Amino acid sequence: MRRTRTLxxxxxxxxxxxxxxxxDSETGxDSETGxDSSTSSDEETGSDGTTxxxxxALPGVEVSGEPDEAPSVEVTDPPLxxxxxxxxxxxxxxxxxxxxxxxxxxxxxxxxxxxxxEVQSTWSxxxxxxxxxxxxxxxxxxxxxxxxxxxxxRIAIAVPPDQGFGxxxxxxxxxxxxxxxxxxxxxVEAAPEPLAMxxxxxxxxxAGLPTLETDGEGVPTGFxxxxxTDETVGQLVVAPAIVGDGPELQEGQTATVHYVGQLYPDxxxxxxxxxxxxxxxxxxxxxxxxxxxxxxxxxxPVGSRVVIAIPSEEGYGKAGSPPAxxxxxxxxxxxxxxxxx
Numbered sequence: 001m002r003r004t005r006t007l008x009x010x011x012x013x014x015x016x017x018x019x020x021x022x023x024d025s026e027t028g029x030d031s032e033t034g035x036d037s038s039t040s041s042d043e044e045t046g047s048d049g050t051t052x053x054x055x056x057a058l059p060g061v062e063v064s065g066e067p068d069e070a071p072s073v074e075v076t077d078p079p080l081x082x083x084x085x086x087x088x089x090x091x092x093x094x095x096x097x098x099x100x101x102x103x104x105x106x107x108x109x110x111x112x113x114x115x116x117x118e119v120q121s122t123w124s125x126x127x128x129x130x131x132x133x134x135x136x137x138x139x140x141x142x143x144x145x146x147x148x149x150x151x152x153x154r155i156a157i158a159v160p161p162d163q164g165f166g167x168x169x170x171x172x173x174x175x176x177x178x179x180x181x182x183x184x185x186x187x188v189e190a191a192p193e194p195l196a197m198x199x200x201x202x203x204x205x206x207a208g209l210p211t212l213e214t215d216g217e218g219v220p221t222g223f224x225x226x227x228x229t230d231e232t233v234g235q236l237v238v239a240p241a242i243v244g245d246g247p248e249l250q251e252g253q254t255a256t257v258h259y260v261g262q263l264y265p266d267x268x269x270x271x272x273x274x275x276x277x278x279x280x281x282x283x284x285x286x287x288x289x290x291x292x293x294x295x296x297x298x299x300x301p302v303g304s305r306v307v308i309a310i311p312s313e314e315g316y317g318k319a320g321s322p323p324a325x326x327x328x329x330x331x332x333x334x335x336x337x338x339x340x341x
Contacts, residue, residue: 244303
């Protein structure tokens with residue numbers, strides 16, 4: 001099973017590799033409001049420090065398309081370069097104000113302004129919004145452009161290199177050290193914080209499964225078998241131990257989970273997330289996860305704790321996954337579904 005602790009490729013782009021300095025002394029950014037204090041007056045930039053729409057905030061960039069649909073973003077005369085983050089509100093929403101620290105659910109398109117080529121788009125990666133944490137230490141130009149705006153808005157942001165990837169650029173994405181990036185962001189909503197663990201109505205597990213063990217705080221620690229436990233997994237078993245009351249997971253979303261994976265029925269624990277203190281994020285897409293794990297999660301409500309017993313042919317099959325998982329191994333997981341995006 002492949003796993004990732006990032007929220008799809010977009011947050012990987014925006015957060016861990018961003019190397020611009022987001023301190024006030026370097027960027028003029030107010031960490032509480034996202035306003036640009038490097039400008040001299042509200043008359044030039046608007047009271048929140050961003051440049052209002054309709055006054056040529058992003059010359060050389062044309063954006064078309066209806067709200068809630070994929071925008072068309074054109075750099076009319078590349079290469080385009082900016083020295084400071086520039087922001088234009090294309091459609092102003094009526095939702096709550098975006099705050100530093102929000103988990104923002106967004107749709108976005110990213111274009112390299114040097115070449116005019118699209119770098120990434122949530123619209124072309126399944127069309128589902130992604131959740132990005134708007135935290136200090138992230139992509140400074142993006143924070144400056146989004147914090148203080150209203151949910152429901154469509155925002156265009158031109159980000160200079162020192163407010164993006166910095167001197168390193170991002171060769172993997174075709175972004176050079178001196179490339180300006182253009183973001184067109186639909187601020188969908190503020191996503192709720194993930195749960196700490198499953199919560200809901202407890203259920204009795206079916207006969208034949210090994211016993212799920214937990215510690216004094218209710219955290220799953222693995223499975224133990226007895227004489228009544230089935231020796232092998234004949235077919236996929238998906239058994240909620242706790243049924244949450246959140247929305248059901250859908251294929252194409254990203255699930256935030258804590259989990260324990262063990263060789264069936266009570267063999268070696270080959271992977272788990274609880275000891276790190278950080279949940280994992282799994283894109284629910286065919287080919288990215290073993291089939292039994294994907295089938296076990298899709299359709300389950302957020303907040304649930306699900307036991308998934310997986311026959312070898314729906315796991316790693318005859319090849320196994322050396323050295324932890326031998327060939328032809330049945331597997332068993334317990335998964336707490338904490339959030340979906």
